[in-house]
Structures are given as structure tokens and as C-alpha cells.
Amino acid sequence: MPTPKPPVRLGGNMIIRLRDLVKLFGISIVSFCAVFVCTFFLNFYWDVVNLPNIPADLQPLYHAQLAMAQFTAGISGGFLAVIAVIMLLFYVRLYINQHTRQLGILKAMGYSDVQIARQFWVFGGSVLLGTALGYACGHLIMPYIYRNLLINGLPQVTITFHPTLLLGLVVLPTMLYAGLACLFAWLALRRPVGDLLRGGNTNRKIKPDRHPQERPFLREMQIKCVNTNRALTFFVAFGVFCFAAMVQMAFAMQQLDTGSMALIILIIGLVLAGVSLLMAITSLINANTENLTLMRAFGYNLAECLWAVFGGFIPWVLVGFAVGTVYQYGLLSLMVNLIFADVAGMASYTFDLPLMLATLVALVIALTAIVGVYAYRIQHTSLKQAFDE
Numbered sequence: 001m002p003t004p005k006p007p008v009r010l011g012g013n014m015i016i017r018l019r020d021l022v023k024l025f026g027i028s029i030v031s032f033c034a035v036f037v038c039t040f041f042l043n044f045y046w047d048v049v050n051l052p053n054i055p056a057d058l059q060p061l062y063h064a065q066l067a068m069a070q071f072t073a074g075i076s077g078g079f080l081a082v083i084a085v086i087m088l089l090f091y092v093r094l095y096i097n098q099h100t101r102q103l104g105i106l107k108a109m110g111y112s113d114v115q116i117a118r119q120f121w122v123f124g125g126s127v128l129l130g131t132a133l134g135y136a137c138g139h140l141i142m143p144y145i146y147r148n149l150l151i152n153g154l155p156q157v158t159i160t161f162h163p164t165l166l167l168g169l170v171v172l173p174t175m176l177y178a179g180l181a182c183l184f185a186w187l188a189l190r191r192p193v194g195d196l197l198r199g200g201n202t203n204r205k206i207k208p209d210r211h212p213q214e215r216p217f218l219r220e221m222q223i224k225c226v227n228t229n230r231a232l233t234f235f236v237a238f239g240v241f242c243f244a245a246m247v248q249m250a251f252a253m254q255q256l257d258t259g260s261m262a263l264i265i266l267i268i269g270l271v272l273a274g275v276s277l278l279m280a281i282t283s284l285i286n287a288n289t290e291n292l293t294l295m296r297a298f299g300y301n302l303a304e305c306l307w308a309v310f311g312g313f314i315p316w317v318l319v320g321f322a323v324g325t326v327y328q329y330g331l332l333s334l335m336v337n338l339i340f341a342d343v344a345g346m347a348s349y350t351f352d353l354p355l356m357l358a359t360l361v362a363l364v365i366a367l368t369a370i371v372g373v374y375a376y377r378i379q380h381t382s383l384k385q386a387f388d389e
Helices: 018-022 025-048 056-098 100-108 113-140 142-149 163-188 193-198 217-227 230-255 259-297 302-339 353-379 383-388
Strands: 008-010 014-016
Touching: 025 056, 025 113, 025 142, 025 163, 025 259, 056 100, 056 113, 056 163, 056 230, 056 302, 100 113, 100 193, 113 142, 113 163, 217 230, 217 259, 217 302, 230 259, 230 302, 230 353, 259 302, 259 353, 302 353
Parallel strands: none
Antiparallel strands: 008 014
16 A cells, blocks of 8 residues: 655644645735736836936826725735735635544644644745745846836836845744734634544524425535535635636736736636636545545436536626626726826727627636536546545
């Protein structure tokens, strides 16, 4: 038999396996995107904010560029920072739910909640990885960004290293997120030892069914999949939100003659959407592999099995797409009509219905392809394999 991979031991007490750390990759991706965008925009702002002798005819465009740098860094960085917090708390809770018995044994041995919780600092390492890579890549791409953002006729600007930016975008977020992970773990562990030793999820009151009448089986499966995976509904909606907002924004910005930024936004949007959707769909499939295999054994076809698992999340897909569409339209309208209102020759921006419909079609194709990959896996999973995993 193959030798199992050795676990990572923290303080000699709690065990976190390599596969547990790999799951934190999503946090690293979100942290990377947030710091990547903020790095070159804030560095650009600090380098050009005190430029002397700005010609009068360039003053409106100059101040609009500064406002855009602040606005974009604040909106994108702040939004992604909140998403990273939600993902971090989700992973901490998931880890605790999957290891309640082991954590209960530690408490039974006399370790306090604080002693156990403080070892969750390792979850902040995913933020360090993402922010450090984002900061480094932001500096690598900075010369290209400066060439595209600098206005013709302004003095030459030298890229300057700002230690405060490194502290604010890499060091402090890592410490903050590590502290949040420990704090949330401490709150989640404040349960009787007996509850932990019995295993199961953290205490949560189960709401009575408001519709006790008998439902069709597939509909009942849909409802249970959503109710037992409520955290994943957020990631489904967020992934679709990123896809809808960033794809439409990228093509709209290309029409406004901001090609370089459009490409960056498109790549970031596709990465965020891909990570969120893959994480949500993978978690759903892994949690329902046994049920899906049993349904196949009882004669349900593959389409019915997939509908039972994913059908209940379709409303969240529509919500995410609608919010993403409104978000990108509002953001670009605000930027063009407010920030660049005094800039002569700036193209106007209007809602693009054909672009929205094309984005929706692309989303359906992408989701179908992702689900199709897992459908192939389900189709080739036997009962023995499903229950042995």
C-alpha cells in the first residue's frame, strides 16, 4: 500500500493535512487580485500626485486620472478584501466541521480554546502568499501601466518604491487575516467537549419545514442541497457576479479606448469567477457523490441527477448575473459621467444590451462545460468507489 503523505503538525497538537492547505488557494487568488490592482494604482497615484507645472489644458484630465486611481483601488481592493474575509471564515468553519472529533479530543486532553484557536494562524499564510505575489506582479507590470496611464505633455515620472504600500498591502493584511482566523476559530470552538466528540457541524437550529406536504423527490433533493450548502450559494453567486461584471466591463472599457486596463480586468474577472465556481461546484459534487451514485443505481438518468444537485442554485446564478450587470454599468457610468465629466473628448457610455446577452450566453456555455466535466466523473464512479472515498 502507498504510504500516506505526512501531515503538517502545528505546535505538535493539531494536524492539518496538505489537502487542507490546498483548499486555501481560493483565498490566495482573491488576495492576489486585490493587491495586484491596488499596487499599481496606488503607486501611480503617489508618484504623480505632486507633479509640478501641470499645463492648464491638462489639469482636468490630470485630476480625473488621480481620482480614477483612488476610486478603482478603493472599490476593487475594498470589495475583494471583504470577499477574502468571507472565504477565510468559510474555510475555518469548514475545517472545524470536518475535524470536530479531533478538536474535541484536544479539549478533552486539557487544551483550552485559546491554545487550539491560536494555531489557526496558518490560514493567514494563504493571504501572505496571495498579497506577496500580487504586490510583486503589480511592480512587474507597473512600467507598462505607467506608459498607458501617463498623459502626453506631463513631466516624466520615475517609479518609486513606497515602503508604506508594502506594509499596508502585504504585512498588515496578513496579520489581520491570521488574527481573524484565530478569533473565528475561538468563537466556533466555544462548545461543550461532548458536542465536539460526537462530531457534526457547529450547532445550528434547524428550521421546521414550512411546506410539510410531500414534494417530488428531485425537488426535495434540490431544496436539501441548497439548505445544507448555504455558504456555497454565496460562492456561486459571487463567481457569476465576477464573470458578468468583469467581462462586460472589460469590453465596454475597450470601446472607451482603455485597452490595457480592459485586458487586466478581463483576466482578473475570469480568474475570480473560475476559482469561485470551481470551488462551489467541486464542494457540491464531493458532498453529494454518494447520493448521486445511489440515484444512478436506482435508475435516475444523469440529467436528473445533475438537476437534483444544481437545479436549486439556478436562481442564485441569475441573481449574481443581474447584480454583476448592474454593478459594472453603475461603476462605468459613475467613472465616465462624474470623474471624467470635465475632460473634453471623452466618449460617452451607455448600456450595451447585445454585450449583456453575449455575456449571458458565454456564461451558460462555461457552466455547462464545468458541470459536464463532473458529469463524466459521476458517470464513471461506482458505488464502491463512492462509499470508499
